[in-house]
Amino acid sequence: MNDQENQAALLAAIKDLVIQLSGPRVTPADELWTAEDIANYLKLAADTTERRVVTRPDFPAPLQPCLTGTRAAKRWFAGEVITWARQNRSKLPLPRPGRKAA
Numbered sequence: 413m414n415d416q417e418n419q420a421a422l423l424a425a426i427k428d429l430v431i432q433l434s435g436p437r438v439t440p441a442d443e444l445w446t447a448e449d450i451a452n453y454l455k456l457a458a459d460t461t462e463r464r465v466v467t468r469p470d471f472p473a474p475l476q477p478c479l480t481g482t483r484a485a486k487r488w489f490a491g492e493v494i495t496w497a498r499q500n501r502s503k504l505p506l507p508r509p510g511r512k513a514a
Contacts, residue, residue: 441491
């Protein structure tokens with residue numbers, strides 16, 4: 413291979429890598445949300461979400477990807493939370509003043 417062919421092959425490889433890295437790795441429904449993410453989605457205070465939403469018996473079950481340490485926070489699949497919120501929107505606490513509910 414000459415230099416021009418090497419450069420063309422390198423450019424093609426770089427383009428393939430850019431396409432792979434720029435695409436979503438996880439679908440939005442499969443993202444893991446924290447209680448704070450849920451609060452932002454529902455337009456509620458984080459404290460309200462932690463005390464009055466994620467503790468409901470019909471709320472999706474959490475995961476705890478890290479069992480110890482500072483990152484041991486519970487997480488929920490975004491798609492499950494969104495589906496639950498749509499089905500239970502009339503039962504949600506009122507949002508903060510000036511915010512629109514989900």
